[in-house]
Amino acid sequence: MRLPTRTWGEGDRVALLVHGIMTDHRTWRRVGPALAARGLRVIAVDLRGHGTADRGPYGARLFADDLVETLPAAAEVAIGHSLGALALSLAVERLAPRRAVYSDPAWHLPGPGSGFGPEVLARGKSLSEAEIVALNPRWTSEDVANEVAALAAWDEQTAYGIASVYGADLLPERPVVPSLVQLADPSVMISAADAAELDRRGFEIRTVKGAGHTIHRDDFDGFMASLDGWI
Numbered sequence: 001m002r003l004p005t006r007t008w009g010e011g012d013r014v015a016l017l018v019h020g021i022m023t024d025h026r027t028w029r030r031v032g033p034a035l036a037a038r039g040l041r042v043i044a045v046d047l048r049g050h051g052t053a054d055r056g057p058y059g060a061r062l063f064a065d066d067l068v069e070t071l072p073a074a075a076e077v078a079i080g081h082s083l084g085a086l087a088l089s090l091a092v093e094r095l096a097p098r099r100a101v102y103s104d105p106a107w108h109l110p111g112p113g114s115g116f117g118p119e120v121l122a123r124g125k126s127l128s129e130a131e132i133v134a135l136n137p138r139w140t141s142e143d144v145a146n147e148v149a150a151l152a153a154w155d156e157q158t159a160y161g162i163a164s165v166y167g168a169d170l171l172p173e174r175p176v177v178p179s180l181v182q183l184a185d186p187s188v189m190i191s192a193a194d195a196a197e198l199d200r201r202g203f204e205i206r207t208v209k210g211a212g213h214t215i216h217r218d219d220f221d222g223f224m225a226s227l228d229g230w231i
Contacts, residue, residue, distance in 0.1 A: 009036025020082030024051030058161020064090035111167025
């Protein structure tokens with residue numbers, strides 16, 4: 001599936017941005033311009049079922065295939081968040097960016113027995129503005145407004161389409177390209193043991209102190225500082 005995209009900047013040096021579940025390209029509203037200011041042409045997608053992209057069917061490998069169909073190969077850097085990081089990791093060999101950044105990647109989601117599963121995630125569709133603020137107290141009012149709009153556009157069936165991911169160990173065996181794993185503090189996605197294992201496998205690990213899961217919205221400055229040497 002060809003995905004809709006949003007572009008900031010121009011030129012031959014390209015950065016790719018892939019959002020997580022429940023949101024869309026608007027999550028990168030500060031990151032896109034910041035990377036463009038560094039001389040990059042920045043391309044952000046709306047994954048299928050998100051934003052203005054077409055709907056279903058859904059699955060992690062389908063998300064990855066869409067990235068390959070939509071985005072240029074050999075980018076300077078590719079950055080994925082959460083589900084977007086999972087999709088990027090499944091597409092990275094074909095996209096072949098020079099570097100990859102996986103921001104709090106969904107590589108080891110809790111299983112349904114933990115009280116977290118597709119039904120729980122799908123209920124996020126009905127979150128009110130006040131609930132979004134309560135869950136994300138460090139977000140700006142513009143980020144909150146963007147999330148309200150993104151949730152209205154989101155197809156919650158994506159949560160069921162990735163049901164096989166819950167409880168699965170999807171940590172990559174090795175970094176296909178030089179790769180940074182950027183973690184929240186604490187990360188609900190990557191445990192300390194997983195982080196140590198990823199380090200052993202050759203990934204660089206950096207934690208943004210005090211940041212929640214959506215690091216680039218919780219602590220934009222910390223997010224950008226964590227990318228030092230990678231962008």
